[in-house]
Amino acid sequence: MTPATDRNLQLFERARHVIPGGVNSPVRAFKAVGGTPRFVSRAQGAYFWDANGKQYIDYIGSWGPMILGHGHPAVVEAVQKACLEGFSFGAPTEREVELAEEILSLVPSMDMVRLVSSGTEAGMSAIRLARGATGRNKILKFEGCYHGHADALLVKAGSGLATFGHATSAGVPAEVVQHTLVLEYNDVAQLEKAFTLHGKDMACLIIEPIAGNMNFVRASIPFMQRCRELCTQYGALFIFDEVMTGFRVGLRCAQGVYAKSIPGFEPDITVLGKVIGGGMPLAAFGGKRAVMEQLAPLGPVYQAGTLSGNPVATACGLATLREIKKPGFYEALGAKTQTLMAGLKGAADKAGVPFSVDSEGGMFGFFLFDTLPQNYAKVMTTDNQRFNTLFHGMLDRGVYFAPALYEAGFMSAAHTDADLQATVHSAVEIFNLL
Numbered sequence: 244m245t246p247a248t249d250r251n252l253q254l255f256e257r258a259r260h261v262i263p264g265g266v267n268s269p270v271r272a273f274k275a276v277g278g279t280p281r282f283v284s285r286a287q288g289a290y291f292w293d294a295n296g297k298q299y300i301d302y303i304g305s306w307g308p309m310i311l312g313h314g315h316p317a318v319v320e321a322v323q324k325a326c327l328e329g330f331s332f333g334a335p336t337e338r339e340v341e342l343a344e345e346i347l348s349l350v351p352s353m354d355m356v357r358l359v360s361s362g363t364e365a366g367m368s369a370i371r372l373a374r375g376a377t378g379r380n381k382i383l384k385f386e387g388c389y390h391g392h393a394d395a396l397l398v399k400a401g402s403g404l405a406t407f408g409h410a411t412s413a414g415v416p417a418e419v420v421q422h423t424l425v426l427e428y429n430d431v432a433q434l435e436k437a438f439t440l441h442g443k444d445m446a447c448l449i450i451e452p453i454a455g456n457m458n459f460v461r462a463s464i465p466f467m468q469r470c471r472e473l474c475t476q477y478g479a480l481f482i483f484d485e486v487m488t489g490f491r492v493g494l495r496c497a498q499g500v501y502a503k504s505i506p507g508f509e510p511d512i513t514v515l516g517k518v519i520g521g522g523m524p525l526a527a528f529g530g531k532r533a534v535m536e537q538l539a540p541l542g543p544v545y546q547a548g549t550l551s552g553n554p555v556a557t558a559c560g561l562a563t564l565r566e567i568k569k570p571g572f573y574e575a576l577g578a579k580t581q582t583l584m585a586g587l588k589g590a591a592d593k594a595g596v597p598f599s600v601d602s603e604g605g606m607f608g609f610f611l612f613d614t615l616p617q618n619y620a621k622v623m624t625t626d627n628q629r630f631n632t633l634f635h636g637m638l639d640r641g642v643y644f645a646p647a648l649y650e651a652g653f654m655s656a657a658h659t660d661a662d663l664q665a666t667v668h669s670a671v672e673i674f675n676l677l
């Protein structure tokens with residue numbers, strides 16, 4: 244392909260004149276890996292086609308939502324029907340109630356849920372709710388966990404544990420992040436010290452239980468248990484950001500995974516997004532009744548949205564949830580993910596490339612390390628050049644993994660054994676070059 248015939252390149256150049264960086268969300272720009280982003284013209288099942296008509300096996304699935312694969316017939320039908328009934332009313336609908344009931348029946352830690360339009364909005368609202376409900380200001384998060392781009396959450400660790408964080412974005416005043424404490428993921432000693440120092444003032448602790456924004460890193464069981472105990476002891480609300488993991492790692496979400504090892508385990512507030520919209524703008528946050536009743540119009544914590552509970556988005560989400568509830572869905576999805584991970588690991592081993600893999604349900608991560616990393620600092624020591632060689636080698640062979648070493652990967656129900664085999668076959672070729 245020459246520059247004169249590469250439609251992706253032409254579109255990227257056009258896009259850069261009218262959209263900052265040519266993209267509407269930064270990671271799409273391929274800045275981490277170099278090269279030209281693929282402009283998607285259409286998608287079906289486990290595949291998408293770029294502007295040059297080249298086909299890819301899609302392991303991103305819109306960063307998680309497309310768990311059924313693209314264009315699932317039952318979802319398409321539900322969306323088409325909803326479109327004919329109206330796009331948006333700014334008034335309540337039966338479908339919102341149905342979706343809320345469906346979500347609550349699957350996630351027992353929540354008594355009530357509010358629907359919003361993005362994970363950012365849900366996370367931001369959950370923090371405001373936690374502050375309003377506790378009457379406290381301070382919040383605690385972990386390095387490498389992403390909770391959307393609300394001002395107070397765009398923070399990295401300060402110079403020492405007892406210090407509060409620094410904004411990671413221009414345009415965020417220091418005053419806005421002065422109450423945000425950032426700790427290392429999976430570090431129990433730091434966690435305990437932070438609660439000893441600030442526990443009485445802590446409104447909430449927010450965590451990605453299985454972090455998907457630093458590739459794929461699990462919170463260890465003892466760490467998770469200690470988070471829960473300390474929140475309870477100090478009266479801080481424990482917020483599970485399951486925007487990525489919710490209905491992605493299992494039908495009971497990541498909290499269901501942890502409840503298997505920690506009996507009775509529950510977060511206080513859960514934040515959902517991605518899968519619950521099935522590819523449409525839809526997210527949610529929910530928790531116990533007493534906390535949720537602090538929200539307007541019942542309580543003093545304001546929260547609102549013109550398109551919240553949008554009738555087309557809720558139709559898409561409901562149809563998606565009804566498919567993933569079917570018996571055996573997660574067993575089949577998890578088996579595919581494990582087959583792929585085992586295949587990649589086998590290929591790396593044969594080529595003598597240090598490699599480690601982890602997965603849960605339809606979410607996975609792989610690393611150019613012998614052992615799985617436990618925190619963001621370790622993930623970021625990945626050899627960039629080798630990762631980029633791997634990424635571009637796979638891309639050339641029609642396999643679309645995340646264009647950054649700090650992102651997770653996603654399997655869909657539409658991926659076939661042949662897709663997995665083709666992926667591993669390509670990996671064998673690349674690993675021999677690494």
Ligand SMILES: *Cc1c(COP(=O)(O)O)cnc(C)c1O
Nearest residue numbers: 361362363389390391484486487
């Ligand atoms: C994607 C994501 C968000 C942000 O959701 P948007 O819909 O992109 O605003 C928040 N938290 C986590 C864990 C995510 O993966």
